[in-house]
Every structure is written in C-alpha cells, then in structure tokens.
Amino acid sequence: MDRFLFRLFLFVFLLGITVIPINVMIDPYNVFHADEIRDNGVEPNKNYIKTKYVIEHQDEYDSYLFGSSRAGFIDVSKLPDGSWYNLSYSEGVPAEQVDTLKALIVNGEIPKQVYLSLDNISYLVSPQYHERQLYRKAFPFTGSLNEKIGFFTSYLDTITTLESLSVIRNYEGNTEDLQRRMYSTGCEDLNADIVFDEENKEAYWATYYSPRVDEAIAEIQEFCDICTAHDIKLTVFTNPMYVTTYEKSINNEYLYFLERLSEVTDYYNFSGYNRISMDDSYYFETSHFTPKAADIIMDIMQNGGNEDEIVIQGFGAYVTKDNVADFINTLKFQAYTTGALIYEGE
Amino acid sequence: MQFTSLAFAVFLPLVFMMYWAAPQKARMPLLLLISYGFYLTLSPGYVVLLILVSLLTYLVGKHCNQKTLAFGIIIQIVILAFFKYAGLLPGMFQNIVIPVGISFYMFKSISYMVDVYQKKAEAEEKALPVFLYLAFFPDLVSGPINRAKDLIPQLKADKTFDESQAVYGMRLILWGLFQKLLIADTLAVYVNRVFDMSEAFLGISYMIAMFFYTIEIYCDFAGYSNMAIGIARLFGITSMENFRSPYLSVNIQDFWNRWHISLSTWLKDYVYIALGGSRKGKVKTYLNLLITFLVSGIWHGGNLTFLVWGLLHGIYQVIYRLYKKCCKVRMPKILGLMITFLAVSCAWVFFRADSVMQALRMFRYMFYDMDLMLAYRKLEMVKKDLFMLIAAIAVLFGFDIANRKVDVLRQMDRLAIPVRYAIYLIFSIVILAYHIHNGITQEFIYFSF
Known part of the structure; x- marks a missing residue:
C-alpha cells in the first residue's frame, strides 16, 4: 500500500511539474503575474488584474469608472472630487460589472462615486460567452473556493500557452508603461499614436452579438440598486459610438435598449448622429473613441457643456423617464433622415 | 461530485486511504458512510429515498415469498415510474427532479429480491450488506448494475490491499x-x-x-x-x-452481448426470460424480444424518442433472427x-x-x-x-x-x-x-x- 501510494504521488508530482510551471511562467494573460504585469502582446485579463489591484489598494482609490474597453481612454486623473481608477476592460458587460462592484463592497471598499459607461456591447454580449475566453474570464471574487480554484486551473491551458508563444516571441512591449498605467489610473495609453483607417469604416461587430436587452436592463438595475443601497453616487452614460457602429446597433434594438435604460436610471447620452460621432478624428477605429472625445464627454457631465448645438443633436442630453420619448424620437428622426432606419409608420 | 471533477480527485484518494487504514470490521460501515456522503453531493434531497429502498429490499429479502416479492417489485416500479414520467404530465410535477441513479439502484434492488426468491442468491441476515450493495458509490450513479450474488460476498469478505x-x-x-x-x-x-x-x-x-x-x-x-x-x-x-x-x-445480437452488458443481461434475466424467452415458439419469442427492448427504451425515459429507439432495436433483433433462420449464406x-x-x-x-x-x-x-x-x-x-x-x-x-x-x-x-x-x-x-x-x-x- 505504501509503495502504491508513493508511486501514485510521484506520478502526480511528475504530472504537475510537466503542466504547471510552463503555464505559470509563460502566463500569456498575466493572471499569475497580476502584481507584475508584463506587456507580452497578448491581451491580459484586465477584469481580474484591475479588480484584484484595487481590492489590495483600497486606501488609494474611492471612485471608479466601469465600462468596456471603449471607456479605457477616459483619463480618470482629470475627474474631480475623488481618487479615481478606471476599471474598464475588453467587452466589459453589466453582469460582470455587478460582480466587480459586489467584490469591492465585500472586501470593504464602498466607492464614493461611480461612473458606468454603456453602449451596444452592454446588451449584445452574453456574460456566459466570456467564461470560455481566458482574457475576459471573470474571477469569482465572491465565489466559493472551488470556483476560485477552477478559475486558476483554466489557465493551466498548455495548448493555448504554447500557441501564444508565436505572439510573445515576436512582440516588443513596453512593460514599464503598462505597469505604470495599470497600477495608477487603470487607463489605456492616452498618448497612443493610432490614426483612423479611412479605408475601414465598417461597423465594429462580432458574430456572437445577439440582443438581450431585458437581461441587460435587469443587470443594470441590480447595479443601480447596489449603488442606492450603499449610498454610492452613480452617473450613467452611453458611449459616443462611431456612426457606422451606431447605425448597425440601431438596427439591432439599440433604441429599445436606450428606452428601457431610462426605466432603471437617468443617464447622459452621447450616442447618435452628432459632430463627434461623425468625425473620424475622434476615433482610433470604428470601436474606440479617443481621449479628446473622452475629455468632451467628461466635461459635459461635470460642467453641463457649453455647446448648444451638440445638446440639440442629443449629444450630452440628460435622459430621464420623462423626456425619453422625445429623446428617442429625436434619434429616430435622425436615423430616418439618413436612411439608417426605414420609416414604417406609427 | 462527478468522477471527472476536481472535488472527486481530492475525495477519492482520501476515502481510499481511510478505507485501507480502517480495521476490517469497520470497512463496510465506513464504505456505506462514504457512499451516502458521495450521494449527498449529487442528490441531497433523495438520500432518504435510497435508504428507504434499501430497507424495503432487505426486508423483502428476509421475508421472501410471492406476496412480499410482488409488493416489493410493484412499489419499486411505481416509484421509478413516478419520478421518470410524472414530469411529462402538466401540473405540479412538471419540475420534478429525478433522483440521481434511481434507475440503477432500483434495478439492483429488484434483481436482489428476485434472486433471493429464486434461490439464486442468499437472503442477507444483516441489513448492512444489502444497504451497501445498493449504495456502493462507484456503481451507484450509472452502473454497472452488479448482481447481489457477485457483489455482496466481495463487500463482506476480509480483504488485504492488492497492489496489482x-x-x-x-x-x-x-x-x-x-x-x-x-x-x-x-x-x-x-x-x-x-x-x-x-x-x-x-x-x-x-x-x-x-x-x-x-x-x-x-x-x-x-x-x-x-x-x-x-x-x-x-x-x-x-x-x-x-x-x-x-x-x-x-450482428445485432452480438452487439447486445457487448453494449451496456449489465443492463442487457438484467433485461434478459428479469424481463425476457420472465416473459417466456424463446421457449414458447417463434412468434412469442419475437414478441418477447420486442417487449424487452421496448422496456429498455422506456427505462431511459418517457420521451417518445426512447420508445422508438427501443422498438428499433427490437425490430433489428427480430430481423436478425429471421435472417439467421431463413438465410443459409453466411x-x-x-x-x-x-x-x-x-x-x-x-x-x-x-x-x-x-x-x-x-x-x-x-x-x-x-x-x-x-x-x-x-x-x-x-x-x-x-x-x-x-x-x-x-x-x-x-x-x-x-x-x-x-x-x-x-x-x-x-x-x-x-x-x-x-x-x-x-x-x-x-x-x-x-x-x-x-x-x-x-x-x-x-x-x-x-x-x-
């Protein structure tokens, strides 16, 4: 029996040293290097890394910006009345944002104020889809030990690790800059030198996008309820989507989403046909807006803005239950005029 | 806790070491506790049902006659049918959850009672071997449907660890x-x-x-x-x-000697042979085959698809038998x-x-x-x-x-x-x-x- 057990444990040990070290050392998604993230050319799991960072540095922050990577170029260091951290990450969706907020609160960090940025991703992407994407997989901060072990075990994916080597080997990153940003504001590279590709104006769209407005609204409702329960000052806004992405979205229930959103929270709207969304200089590509556009939307939310023309276009409109009908009609009228929506009568 | 889960990978070595470290006399009760513990992780609400079925099986075996056997079998079939088919009816039972492994341990129970009645197996004096026979965790959830005369003596026997x-x-x-x-x-x-x-x-x-x-x-x-x-x-x-x-x-007959052997032999011994097997002429044989495979289909569930699947296999069997009889060419x-x-x-x-x-x-x-x-x-x-x-x-x-x-x-x-x-x-x-x-x-x- 002792010999059998010895051989069994030896075998498990051999298996372990074959599988574990290579995955932990290469760690393409930086999950095992969350405290010393490396810029290796592979998108890190920022959802996990950022949340872990702020939980461990609660004294440094009291205000948070939640959103998808589109909100990543909002310079939170310019936001007043608080010590801000940008918790945005690739394709962040409301259900995950609820979990992140709960994780902060359970770990003793009750935010003073929160900005929640929403757009078409918020209702087109199911959170379950991220469970199989290692760079978006949510860590169960409030989950069981079994779930937490399951999370790390999924990163012992030798096949993906070895496949990532072809990217890592040929990439020259700037680890110092990435660490500086991740461990200070959480923002993306605000000095990114990316010029909008005039040849590629197609809407940013993934094949797995599928409208789930009612589920997303319920998740946003939960987020709002948590903020109310903990006296967190919440500001909700919609991102200024590039015009072609916006057009495709309004043909996929985006206006219904905006209408339903007003039932759970008031919000600032920055989507639609306006001087920003139709100007390529405010975008890196058809998905992400630039820090210049981010500064404008933050200014409007902080100070009300001072360009009436923009407000008339719906850009920066403060939408409530009382004015949502007029607001939606404005956006519909814009869409009928451009032909993005076909008028079918009332 | 499935066999392929991380939790089971921790559970198994622990219970393995506990079992072999325990004195011989303590191993059966320990294994029973381990089996119930395992079942609790899968179907926590239905451990009581498993225990009650085990008690019924033991008592029928101890006082085995035609009446008690019929009672025991009917009760089991009614319970099994309720859990498997009540969900098909509209109303309050639509969301009924089938107890994990019920089809398997019920069949083990029936085989024990019938074997005792037919004197193919000994009625156990003590309850523990019967309880453990039904709850034995490796085969509790999805078989094999081991026979009492094969499994119980092994469970009762004193064992030393055999590395091979x-x-x-x-x-x-x-x-x-x-x-x-x-x-x-x-x-x-x-x-x-x-x-x-x-x-x-x-x-x-x-x-x-x-x-x-x-x-x-x-x-x-x-x-x-x-x-x-x-x-x-x-x-x-x-x-x-x-x-x-x-x-x-x-051939299809060969297939059923090789596929889910524990279920096919159970159906042969307790359904096909009970119906008369091949002893009552060709037509009755073919009918018995069809019924046996229909039962196999129904055992899987109430959906019509299982019935059709079972019926198809019954038809295959009949066709094969006819072919064997009629066609001299191999x-x-x-x-x-x-x-x-x-x-x-x-x-x-x-x-x-x-x-x-x-x-x-x-x-x-x-x-x-x-x-x-x-x-x-x-x-x-x-x-x-x-x-x-x-x-x-x-x-x-x-x-x-x-x-x-x-x-x-x-x-x-x-x-x-x-x-x-x-x-x-x-x-x-x-x-x-x-x-x-x-x-x-x-x-x-x-x-x-």
Whole structure:
C-alpha cells in the first residue's frame, strides 16, 4: 500500500511539474503575474488584474469608472472630487460589472462615486460567452473556493500557452508603461499614436452579438440598486459610438435598449448622429473613441457643456423617464433622415 | 461530485486511504458512510429515498415469498415510474427532479429480491450488506448494475490491499478519462451544435452528427463504466464488465452481448426470460424480444424518442433472427460489422433527438447536401480538434480490436516500468491539456437516467 501510494504521488508530482510551471511562467494573460504585469502582446485579463489591484489598494482609490474597453481612454486623473481608477476592460458587460462592484463592497471598499459607461456591447454580449475566453474570464471574487480554484486551473491551458508563444516571441512591449498605467489610473495609453483607417469604416461587430436587452436592463438595475443601497453616487452614460457602429446597433434594438435604460436610471447620452460621432478624428477605429472625445464627454457631465448645438443633436442630453420619448424620437428622426432606419409608420 | 471533477480527485484518494487504514470490521460501515456522503453531493434531497429502498429490499429479502416479492417489485416500479414520467404530465410535477441513479439502484434492488426468491442468491441476515450493495458509490450513479450474488460476498469478505488490483484499477480510470474527457466531450460540442439547432443544418452535417454521436455515447458511457469499475478495484472489488468492444459486433445480437452488458443481461434475466424467452415458439419469442427492448427504451425515459429507439432495436433483433433462420449464406464479418454499426448509428439519432419529428427530419435531409467543406465550416470545426479526434478514435478502436484477444491493460505489466510511466504520463498530459483547453465539462449522458 505504501509503495502504491508513493508511486501514485510521484506520478502526480511528475504530472504537475510537466503542466504547471510552463503555464505559470509563460502566463500569456498575466493572471499569475497580476502584481507584475508584463506587456507580452497578448491581451491580459484586465477584469481580474484591475479588480484584484484595487481590492489590495483600497486606501488609494474611492471612485471608479466601469465600462468596456471603449471607456479605457477616459483619463480618470482629470475627474474631480475623488481618487479615481478606471476599471474598464475588453467587452466589459453589466453582469460582470455587478460582480466587480459586489467584490469591492465585500472586501470593504464602498466607492464614493461611480461612473458606468454603456453602449451596444452592454446588451449584445452574453456574460456566459466570456467564461470560455481566458482574457475576459471573470474571477469569482465572491465565489466559493472551488470556483476560485477552477478559475486558476483554466489557465493551466498548455495548448493555448504554447500557441501564444508565436505572439510573445515576436512582440516588443513596453512593460514599464503598462505597469505604470495599470497600477495608477487603470487607463489605456492616452498618448497612443493610432490614426483612423479611412479605408475601414465598417461597423465594429462580432458574430456572437445577439440582443438581450431585458437581461441587460435587469443587470443594470441590480447595479443601480447596489449603488442606492450603499449610498454610492452613480452617473450613467452611453458611449459616443462611431456612426457606422451606431447605425448597425440601431438596427439591432439599440433604441429599445436606450428606452428601457431610462426605466432603471437617468443617464447622459452621447450616442447618435452628432459632430463627434461623425468625425473620424475622434476615433482610433470604428470601436474606440479617443481621449479628446473622452475629455468632451467628461466635461459635459461635470460642467453641463457649453455647446448648444451638440445638446440639440442629443449629444450630452440628460435622459430621464420623462423626456425619453422625445429623446428617442429625436434619434429616430435622425436615423430616418439618413436612411439608417426605414420609416414604417406609427 | 462527478468522477471527472476536481472535488472527486481530492475525495477519492482520501476515502481510499481511510478505507485501507480502517480495521476490517469497520470497512463496510465506513464504505456505506462514504457512499451516502458521495450521494449527498449529487442528490441531497433523495438520500432518504435510497435508504428507504434499501430497507424495503432487505426486508423483502428476509421475508421472501410471492406476496412480499410482488409488493416489493410493484412499489419499486411505481416509484421509478413516478419520478421518470410524472414530469411529462402538466401540473405540479412538471419540475420534478429525478433522483440521481434511481434507475440503477432500483434495478439492483429488484434483481436482489428476485434472486433471493429464486434461490439464486442468499437472503442477507444483516441489513448492512444489502444497504451497501445498493449504495456502493462507484456503481451507484450509472452502473454497472452488479448482481447481489457477485457483489455482496466481495463487500463482506476480509480483504488485504492488492497492489496489482489497484494498479489495474488506476489504468481503467485513466482509460475511462481518455474516453470521456478527450473523445466524448470534444465530440459533444459538435453533436450538440447540430441537434440543438438542427434546422440550421442539412445533409452531411446530419451524417457527421450521427456518427459523432455514435462514438460520443460509447465513449461517454464506457468511459464512465471503466472509471466506476476502476474505482471499485481500488477498494478490492471486481465489478462486472459493462462494455466489450461493441462497435466490433458482427450482428445485432452480438452487439447486445457487448453494449451496456449489465443492463442487457438484467433485461434478459428479469424481463425476457420472465416473459417466456424463446421457449414458447417463434412468434412469442419475437414478441418477447420486442417487449424487452421496448422496456429498455422506456427505462431511459418517457420521451417518445426512447420508445422508438427501443422498438428499433427490437425490430433489428427480430430481423436478425429471421435472417439467421431463413438465410443459409453466411454474411462476411466485415459486412456484418458495417451493417450493425450503421443500424445502431441510425437508432442513436432517435435516442439523441429532442423529438421523433426532429430525427425523421434529419434522415429526410441527410443526403440533401454532401458538401463536406461547407459542413466543416458550419460545424465550426477546429483543425486541431479534428486531428486529435482522428488520432484518439484510432487509438480507441485499436485498443478495442486488441482487447478482443488479450486484456490490454493487464498486458501492460509486461512493459518496463519507465515505458509504462511514460505511457501514463503522455495519456494524462494529453487528456489534461485538451480538457482544460476545451473548457468543457459535459455531464455524463447516463447521469440523467
């Protein structure tokens, strides 16, 4: 029996040293290097890394910006009345944002104020889809030990690790800059030198996008309820989507989403046909807006803005239950005029 | 807690060490506690039902006569039927949850009572062996449906640790994991894609799904059985064989001697023979065959698809018997193998489909579009999955062919130790790598029966 057990444990040990070290050392998604993230050319799991960072540095922050990577170029260091951290990450969706907020609160960090940025991703992407994407997989901060072990075990994916080597080997990153940003504001590279590709104006769209407005609204409702329960000052806004992405979205229930959103929270709207969304200089590509556009939307939310023309276009409109009908009609009228929506009568 | 879960990987070594460290007298009660603990993780609300069924089984066995036997069997069938079919009725029972393993331990219970009545097994004086027989955790959830006369003496016997048995058990577990995690779970992704949205597919996609499911269900169920048998070996128990290279069968009768052997022998002994078997003329024999396979279909569930599946197999059996009787020409083995494989595959379509209409639609359009590359794209097949599946299925069938002549896992004793460990390590690394990479955890198919 002792010999059998010895051989069994030896075998498990051999298996372990074959599988574990290579995955932990290469760690393409930086999950095992969350405290010393490396810029290796592979998108890190920022959802996990950022949340872990702020939980461990609660004294440094009291205000948070939640959103998808589109909100990543909002310079939170310019936001007043608080010590801000940008918790945005690739394709962040409301259900995950609820979990992140709960994780902060359970770990003793009750935010003073929160900005929640929403757009078409918020209702087109199911959170379950991220469970199989290692760079978006949510860590169960409030989950069981079994779930937490399951999370790390999924990163012992030798096949993906070895496949990532072809990217890592040929990439020259700037680890110092990435660490500086991740461990200070959480923002993306605000000095990114990316010029909008005039040849590629197609809407940013993934094949797995599928409208789930009612589920997303319920998740946003939960987020709002948590903020109310903990006296967190919440500001909700919609991102200024590039015009072609916006057009495709309004043909996929985006206006219904905006209408339903007003039932759970008031919000600032920055989507639609306006001087920003139709100007390529405010975008890196058809998905992400630039820090210049981010500064404008933050200014409007902080100070009300001072360009009436923009407000008339719906850009920066403060939408409530009382004015949502007029607001939606404005956006519909814009869409009928451009032909993005076909008028079918009332 | 499934056999393929991380929790079970921690649970098994712990209970294994506890069992062998315990004094002989304490092992049976300990194993019973362990089995109930295991069952609690799967079906916490129904441990009481398992205990009550065990008590009924013990008492009927102790006071066995025609009346008590009939009472015992009827009660079991009523309970089983309630849980399996009440959900089909509208109303409050629609959300009823079937207790895990109920079909299996009820059949064990019935076999014990009947065997005691027919004096094929001894009625146990004490309750513990009967309780443990029904609750024995390796075969509790999905079989094999071990017979009391084979299992109870082993459970009662004093045992010393036999390393060769334990090593053989570990090899069975590894082979079962290979079948389940590498082959069955990977195939399930593509099978589910087609069956869950069958109207989005046509033609050769249906054919691929049919053959993929044929392999999937074999690897899923045989994989589970091998793990169950291997786990039993770790506790010094030899469980009955459940699969014996079934897709190398040369006729449908041969197939049922090799597929889910514990269920098919149970049905033969307690349904087919009870109906009269082949002793009452040709027509009665064929009718008994049809009824037996219908019962097999119904045992799987109330959906009409299971009934059709069972009926098809009954018809196959009748056709085969007629062919044997009428046709003097012996069919070449390879042709028999292909026809059997095809017949069984076609029947699996009904077994897997959500409805008979869905299955019929798939057959209707199966030859509609034979563009293989289009099917490959629609199924979103991944090249490395395809290569891995081809290699793994080749290993599977190679193993099955070799295993017909020799016990391959036993023959590994003849290899040098480094070679053996290298094989274990390679298998384990590949299984682990693909299992984690695919991120798939498919529940065992027979879990829901």
